[in-house]
Amino acid sequence: MNFSLGAEVDYLTADGEQIHIRPLVDSDLEALEWEGEFKHFHNLYAQHYASSLQGATLIWVAETREKKIVGQVFILLNSKQSDVADGKSRAYLFSFRIRPQWRNLGIGGYLLNFVENELASKGFIWLRLNVAKDNPHARRMYEKHGYKVIGSDPGDWSYQDDKGVIQHVKEPAWKMIKRLR
Known part of the structure; x- marks a missing residue:
């Protein structure tokens, strides 16, 4: 199932800052690295962006009036693990x-x-996510928005970093889910 990523919206913070939420474009990829903090994810971001062009992943960014990206979110629509994402x-x-x-x-x-x-x-009826066990602030935010813990995940995954080296990650996480409708 392919989806177009065309939706955009503006948000006004309490202090009057306008934030524009829009789909990621190619020229945003470097900005996702946050001045080098996430440079090691360069190849991963490029892969997910390519997937978004095929309609398999959705990616939005939040940017200021000055065009500085201050937030991001990726959505996987289909996974080999249907309990994670099933495309429907x-x-x-x-x-x-x-x-x-x-x-x-x-x-x-x-x-x-x-x-x-x-x-x-x-x-879509369900939205799944994993939140790192060492990030209780994020878990509370998700719970505040209606997400429920449904289990634990060892958080073992790997990716190719910006230098082409395979990195193995162990990030124990809580599996969470929310019914959307």
């Missing part, structure tokens, strides 16, 4: 981040609600 009723949220200096302004909650509404409008 269940999608998987990942790589959801807001820059630290932009947190606690409502941007993350607004972006999450936006994504949930977009998926529900496309017929």
Whole structure:
């Protein structure tokens, strides 16, 4: 099932900062690296962007009036593991981040609600995610938005970094889910 990623929306923070939520474009890829902090994910971001062009992944960014990307969210629509994402009723949220200096302004909650509404409008019923066990703040945010813990995940995965080296990650996580409609 392929989906177009055309939806955009604006959000006004309590302090009057306008945040524009829009689909990721090719010229944004370097900005996702946050001045080098996430450079090691360069190849991974490029792969997911290519997947988004095929309609298999959805990616949105949140940017300021000055065009600085302050947040991002990726949605996997179909996975080899159907309990994660099945392309019809269940999608998987990942790589959801807001820059630290932009947190606690409502941007993350607004972006999450936006994504949930977009998926529900496309017929998805469930949204799954994993949240690192060492990130209780994020877990509380998801719980506040209606997500429930459904289990534990060892968090073993790997990727090719920006230098072409395979990196193995162990990030124990809570599996969470929310019914969208």
